Amino acid sequence: MAPRTSAELRRAWTDFFVARQHTSVPSGSLVPTHPSAPMFTNSGMMPFVPYFLGEEAVPYDPPRAVSVQRCVRAGGKHNDLDAIGRSPRHLSFFEMLGNFSFGDYFKADAITWAWEFVTDVLELDPERLWVTVHESDDEAEELWADGVGVPRARIQRLGKDNFWEMGDTGPCGPSSEIFWDYGPEVGPEGGPANPAAENRYVEIWNLVFPQYLRGPDGHLSDLPRKNIDTGAGLERIMAVLAGSPSLYASDTLTELVDEAQSVTGHRLGESDLGDIALRLMADHARTMTFLVADGVIPSNEDRGYVLRRVIRRAIRFAYLLGVERPVLPALVERTIDLMGDAYPTVVDGRDLVVPIITREEDSFRRTLASGSQILDTQLDKLQPGGTLPGTVAFQLHDTYGFPFEVTQETAELRGFDVDVAGFESAMDDQRARARAASKAGGVATGDEVDEQQRLLAEHGPTVFTGRDEYETKATVIGIVGDGLYLDRTPFYAESGGQVGDTGHIITPTGIVDVVDTTYGLPGLHRHTFTVREGTVEVGQQADARIDGDRRDAIRRNHTGTHILHWALREVLGSHVKQQGSLVAPDRLRFDFSHFEPVTADQIRQIEDLANHEILDNAPVRHFETTMNEARELGAIAFFGDKYGEIVRVLEAGRHSVELCGGTHVRRLGDIGPLKVVTEGSIGSNLRRLEAVTGMGPIDRLRQQDDLVARAADALGTTADDLPSAAEKLRSELKAARDEIKVLRRQAAGSRAVDLAAHATDGVVVARVDGTTRDEVRELALAVRQQPGIRAVVIGGEPEGGGVALVAAVAKGSGLDAKSLIADAARTVGGGGGGKNPELAVAGGRDASRLDEALDQARAAAGAA
Numbered sequence: 113m114a115p116r117t118s119a120e121l122r123r124a125w126t127d128f129f130v131a132r133q134h135t136s137v138p139s140g141s142l143v144p145t146h147p148s149a150p151m152f153t154n155s156g157m158m159p160f161v162p163y164f165l166g167e168e169a170v171p172y173d174p175p176r177a178v179s180v181q182r183c184v185r186a187g188g189k190h191n192d193l194d195a196i197g198r199s200p201r202h203l204s205f206f207e208m209l210g211n212f213s214f215g216d217y218f219k220a221d222a223i224t225w226a227w228e229f230v231t232d233v234l235e236l237d238p239e240r241l242w243v244t245v246h247e248s249d250d251e252a253e254e255l256w257a258d259g260v261g262v263p264r265a266r267i268q269r270l271g272k273d274n275f276w277e278m279g280d281t282g283p284c285g286p287s288s289e290i291f292w293d294y295g296p297e298v299g300p301e302g303g304p305a306n307p308a309a310e311n312r313y314v315e316i317w318n319l320v321f322p323q324y325l326r327g328p329d330g331h332l333s334d335l336p337r338k339n340i341d342t343g344a345g346l347e348r349i350m351a352v353l354a355g356s357p358s359l360y361a362s363d364t365l366t367e368l369v370d371e372a373q374s375v376t377g378h379r380l381g382e383s384d385l386g387d388i389a390l391r392l393m394a395d396h397a398r399t400m401t402f403l404v405a406d407g408v409i410p411s412n413e414d415r416g417y418v419l420r421r422v423i424r425r426a427i428r429f430a431y432l433l434g435v436e437r438p439v440l441p442a443l444v445e446r447t448i449d450l451m452g453d454a455y456p457t458v459v460d461g462r463d464l465v466v467p468i469i470t471r472e473e474d475s476f477r478r479t480l481a482s483g484s485q486i487l488d489t490q491l492d493k494l495q496p497g498g499t500l501p502g503t504v505a506f507q508l509h510d511t512y513g514f515p516f517e518v519t520q521e522t523a524e525l526r527g528f529d530v531d532v533a534g535f536e537s538a539m540d541d542q543r544a545r546a547r548a549a550s551k552a553g554g555v556a557t558g559d560e561v562d563e564q565q566r567l568l569a570e571h572g573p574t575v576f577t578g579r580d581e582y583e584t585k586a587t588v589i590g591i592v593g594d595g596l597y598l599d600r601t602p603f604y605a606e607s608g609g610q611v612g613d614t615g616h617i618i619t620p621t622g623i624v625d626v627v628d629t630t631y632g633l634p635g636l637h638r639h640t641f642t643v644r645e646g647t648v649e650v651g652q653q654a655d656a657r658i659d660g661d662r663r664d665a666i667r668r669n670h671t672g673t674h675i676l677h678w679a680l681r682e683v684l685g686s687h688v689k690q691q692g693s694l695v696a697p698d699r700l701r702f703d704f705s706h707f708e709p710v711t712a713d714q715i716r717q718i719e720d721l722a723n724h725e726i727l728d729n730a731p732v733r734h735f736e737t738t739m740n741e742a743r744e745l746g747a748i749a750f751f752g753d754k755y756g757e758i759v760r761v762l763e764a765g766r767h768s769v770e771l772c773g774g775t776h777v778r779r780l781g782d783i784g785p786l787k788v789v790t791e792g793s794i795g796s797n798l799r800r801l802e803a804v805t806g807m808g809p810i811d812r813l814r815q816q817d818d819l820v821a822r823a824a825d826a827l828g829t830t831a832d833d834l835p836s837a838a839e840k841l842r843s844e845l846k847a848a849r850d851e852i853k854v855l856r857r858q859a860a861g862s863r864a865v866d867l868a869a870h871a872t873d874g875v876v877v878a879r880v881d882g883t884t885r886d887e888v889r890e891l892a893l894a895v896r897q898q899p900g901i902r903a904v905v906i907g908g909e910p911e912g913g914g915v916a917l918v919a920a921v922a923k924g925s926g927l928d929a930k931s932l933i934a935d936a937a938r939t940v941g942g943g944g945g946g947k948n949p950e951l952a953v954a955g956g957r958d959a960s961r962l963d964e965a966l967d968q969a970r971a972a973a974g975a976a
Contacts, residue, residue: 114235117363118207118350122180122454124233125209125344129178132225134211137172137179139455142406143415148279151415152184152403156210157320157341163214164283164322164339175214180346182402182455183208186418193421197392197429200358201314203365204422205398207346215337215943220255222319222340223288227260230290230317234349240293242266242313244304246274246286252321256288268305276320276341283322283335290317292352300708308708316352317344333914334955336942360391364450368394371446375439376430385525389429396426397443398451400469405461410472421517423472428518431480432525440473441466483514484522491526493634495773496759497693498607501631502534503638507561509539529692531606534630560592564632567597573635575600578613579734579775583657588619588650595632596624596639596648602658603629605637609693610670610774615658622646626658663775665697665806671732671764671776672722672783672805673700677748678768679721680704680801683714691798695774699789699804706799710791722786729781730765734772737761747771785809856887861894868898876904877970879962883908885916889953892918903927905969907936907962915940915956919969923950932972936965 115121126136140159142152149158156179162168163175186193186204195202213222230236243262245252247269256262277284291304291313299312306313320341324332350362360369372393373379378386403419404410410420423440430439444466452459490504500523508514520530567590574597577584582602590597596617603626606612612629617639624641632638648654673693681688684706692703710718737745742761748770762772765780777783787809790802804812820831829837867876876895880888888908895904902925910916917937921927929952930945937943942956956965 114233114353116353118346119454121346121349121353122207122209125180125229126178128229128233129176129211129225132176133174134176134178135172137177139179139181142182142184142402143408151418152186153181154183154185156181156183156208156343157212160212160214160341161278164278164341166337170214172214175216177210177212177214179210179212180454181208181210184399184403186399186422193425196395196425197388197390200360200391201311203347203359203395205395205402206359209344209346209349211340211342213340215339218323218338218340219252219319219321220259222321222342223252223255224260226290226317226319226342227256227262234353236292236352238262240295242268242291242293242303243288244268244270244274244291245288247271249274249286249288249321252286252288266303268303270305276322277326278322281326281328283324283339284326284332285320285322285324285335285338287318287320289315289319292316294357298357311357314348314352314357315345316348318342331912333912333957334942334944336937336944336955336957338944360394364398365391365394367450368397368443368446371443372397372439375437375442376433376435378433378435385429386433389433392429393426393439393443396422397440397447400426400440401444401447401451401458401465402455404465404468405455405458409468420472421515423469424476424515424518425521427473427476428480428521431477431484436477438470438473438477441470444469479514480518483508483518487514487519487522490634491523491528494528495607496771497527497529497609498773499529499531499609499631501633501638502531502536502538503561503564503630503632504634505530505535506538509535529609531630560595560632563590563592564597564636564638568633568636571599574598574637576602576604576637578602578604578658578663582660582663583655586654586656588617588648588652588654591648591650594640594642596626596641597632597636598639598654598656601629601637601639601656603637603639603656604658604663604775605629605631607631608695608772608774609673610666610695611697613658613663613666615656616644617641617648618655618657619648619652621652622648624648662697666695667775667777668783668805669697669700669803670695670772670774671762671780672726672786672803673702674762674764674768674770674772674776675722675725675780675783676700676702676718676786676788676801676803677704677770678764679718679725682721683717684710699802699808702801702803703794704799704801709793710799710801715788715791719786719788725765725767726780726783726786728765729779731779732765732776733761733763734776735761735763742771745769787812857890863891864894864898867891867895867904868901871901873974874900874902875970875973876901876906877966877973878904878906879966880906880908881910883910885910885953885955888916889918892920893951896920896922903929903932903973905932905936905966905973907940907966907969909959909962913959915942915959915962915965917942917954917956917965917969919952921950927973933965933969935972936969939965939968 115124130136140153144153144158146161163170183206184204193204196204231238243256243266253267256267257264274287276287294312299309300306302309304313322341323335323338325335326332347359347362351359354361369390372390380387380390399422400419408415408419410416410423426440448458448462487508490500505516505519508519509516516535523530571589577600584600584602586598586600589599603613614626616623616625623644625644626639626641628640630638673695677690689705691705694701736758739759742759745761746769747761759771760773762776763769784806786803786805788801788803792800794800820834824831824834827837827841867878880891888906892904892906895901901922903921905919907917917933919929919932921929928949933952933954937954937956939961940956941958942954944954945952
């Protein structure tokens, strides 16, 4: 019977491979020790890295191992934190089932055992299993098809996704993955190769074949000892056995979700936020429990910082659900109860783990109580889809200890952005910039946040004149550090995805260049500046001028964003909703909800719709009205559900009506041509487009014309004839390669006759340099076919370096090919041979000892 629980699966996995002479190795710590390791152990092979690299002797006899490794992906390169709870396929803590061979068995056994386990032990339907191999790995495909009987229609070849590398240099090799088909109700057909079907075809086991060594120059050479490294996700397999595409269907996570429901009083299905929170708390409970048990302590640095973030995210989501009592102690205790049998370290550490996490929750709940009120007040003041100033985020962090990532997450849940650059500048450079600005221009310094609050109280919000004019007469009301404040300004402050304006401000005594404009506080424009000449003083009259050309480009891209949004909904469906944007002078970026990649044909339809709308040159109307009137007009707003009574509506042509506080063109024709340049995924059911308008498509067309012209010139043809010329060249190259293969075979045949003529007692041992490894093999086979030849050993220094050794013996000769070159291979620093008694192939690194190695082979053949 197939395993029904995680405990049964761990036991079945271990027993299966122990029966095949693997040593059962306990899970290693989540804190890896190898110098090349990431922040946390994130794969099953991590504890075995020294054996794979040959740095330590393998302590298992035979050199095989099986393990169930606890893993964390949070922080650094491998970071899934932002997707936790939102996606049913992402976890920060997971268990990786692994079987490993250190120079022992290779592909044939790994593939055979993998298929036997999934079909016999797990009892999965073979008709719903798919396999991928690397596009170059003929051997793996043959083993899957002819060895275990997978239909070739369900074996797909992929590129870089099926090639494993430890780093820029070092061991690497192709991989092969087993996928489970969840069926047509989950996604389209097409197998794992179809990116639109990623939810339907889910990888459950990855078999890595590290058979190469990548040198500093990128060259791949055969490893003297080929290894096996496989990883199967326990939660993924449990989800398959439960018949659900959600990892939270695995029994341990189901139990922890139930515990989260119990401690919060919320149930799955009541709300989207509640579902995210319950899943996140279940996942994070395991992560925090095991990290603390493995010695990581919450702190503000490195691993401790990531742990603290995990703990605080769980608390924050409970807080968002209105849960004011502690939730983590019960979740941690339940985690230990559920997983303590498999991982005794969490049981042993219970008295440390529970108090540490309890104290973290108590402390952070006090921080939340003070900071959340201030943050909510500031967010309430923003325009729909606006950006929280970095200075506000800094004040929350610096004064109230409110973590910046919590500010970001809270803002995101309400549909707002946060000025990350402004926060980082305030954190790292505020004092240094203030000193530099004071020296350069004699400006005043002080506590900027307090000064902003005073300015807002005394002068009121900055009057924004930039919708009607690019130059404004104003009064300087404040200067703090590199921030300058005016009573009125044409400079747009960054918000709603639109970047802030740049330009310059002129007074009777000086000129400053404005390098960015943001909100110091809601309603208060902060002009970040550098001094060009002289000094600028508070109370002076000023001439504020924005960079008009830059603003025009931004306006084109911003109105273009709205037209693009309309076109996306027309082509892809009304489910498309804006999830974020960037409007800059050189491009626009648009994030939206959609469940599959946008095809090239759909991109063309979207571009055609948008450009036809632009060519109609309909007027653009941008006006203030009440929220009720905006709703009656059908205005779309996707940045949150809180708005003031008065809102700003953009009518961009005949079809697009949305709430927007940005700056826009006066007629659609002012946008110019619109061209989509990239499209891709940024998360589950989230896509991102980038596009250009105005001169952007023209510049891009010129670049492409130049590329085509250079390609045509290189091929000696015209641009119009470039495709046929390229196809002709490809055909000629293929024909040339085929001819070279034929000639090499003929040459091998001729050389074989010559070598056979110098045989001694039917044995040929020869050195042949400057050929490929395949040619050495073909030559050995050709010599063996000559009359009277019992055995042949050929060694050489092939193209690309290293050593190639091939032994071939005649059937019935009584000789063993692998034995003939076993000592020789070791002499040149290599190994190999294979299991075919009549043909053995080996490699090595030390070509300087090749002649010595061939003498050993000659002696071995003579002794035999």
